[in-house]
Amino acid sequence: MEIGMMTLGALGTNCYLVYGEKKTGILIDPADSGDTIIQCIKAEGVDVKYIVLTHGHFDHIGALRQVKEFTGAQIAIHEKDAYRLPRADREAALFGMPCEAQPRADVLLHDGDGLKVDDLLFRVLFTPGHTEGSICLLGGKALFTGDTLFCGNVGRTDLPGGSLPWLETSLARLAALEGNYAVYPGHGDVTNLDAERRQNPAFMA
Template identity: 40%
Template sequence: MRLEKIVENCMGENTYVVGDENSKKCIVVDPGANFIDIMNYVKKMNLIIEYIVLTHGHGDHITNVLTLKEATNAKIVAHEEEKEILQDKKKNLSASLPSNTVEFDADIYVKDNDTLKVGDMKLKFIHTPGHTPGSMCIKIDKHMLTGDTLFAGSIGRTDFYGGDYKKMEKSLEKLEKHDDDITIYPGHGPNSNLKIEKMTNPFMR
């Protein structure tokens, strides 16, 4: 597995390209970063984008979903509880951002603990509501893309449409049950691992 982080300059959003080195198939997670930067990396590594996977539907994470889909015909994957937000530019906050407004439907809606194969990689989807109703983490072996659920030393906001702090607490409890040696890749900020977050993150202690 090869994982690359591409950071969007304005909002500091992390887009991830995760590729299977054998098949060269890859996923793009939360394409809020510059479309050209994403495609340049994909072409440099000779990857084929099979899926666009969304940890959640906020505007800074979905800016280039439709552009990327048009260019690659990749299928969009999101949690079933995120459908309402994806389809409404006000609820997904893209209407209030300086970039383009975005409304769309995913091609594939998943549930908690659903899995998806991409080459030799097995993706497991973990429903973690709180930041949004359909927020989810994506676990691939000892790696977990946590979106705006869990950051290094913090968590995502719960005061936007569909946010719920009580649900966020339960989602964090769910993540606490996973192994300490899992590396986390948040939607904003630096990487971390679950051991560090369990020990030092005030929202997980």
């Protein structure tokens, strides 16, 4: 599995291009700067089948329309966050940030769903807390955590749809995963699950 990481937009959101040996893959969280994302897709020669959104906040979906038009990929998001896509412009305006309304989802995700692309299988983990429809995506030894888990920190829960009790339950689920995984968060540095179990205050509470 190959993973290309781009940090995009004013809020420094991480976008991931993930693909297998046959150069077929997924794009996770097309945050902003659609031209940059498309240039990366072209440079790697990847056929993107799914655009997977870890949640529906505007800073993770700003280039969604442009990337979908270029790739023809299906948009996949948890059913509980799908309502956010066509109203991304209104949410962004509350923060004084630009973002257009985004296309509706093609695929509504649920806990335990699998996405098979090339020789890769990704499993959906429903991890509400940052939003009511946040997910993590588990593929091989990689865990894409969106704004649920960061290096040394966790996502905020004080925005509409957020819940600290839900987040605590979701973090307990991640902590209980067997083995170690590379953690690719929605913001900040790549880490690993063992390090977060040892050092992240949220896991040590």
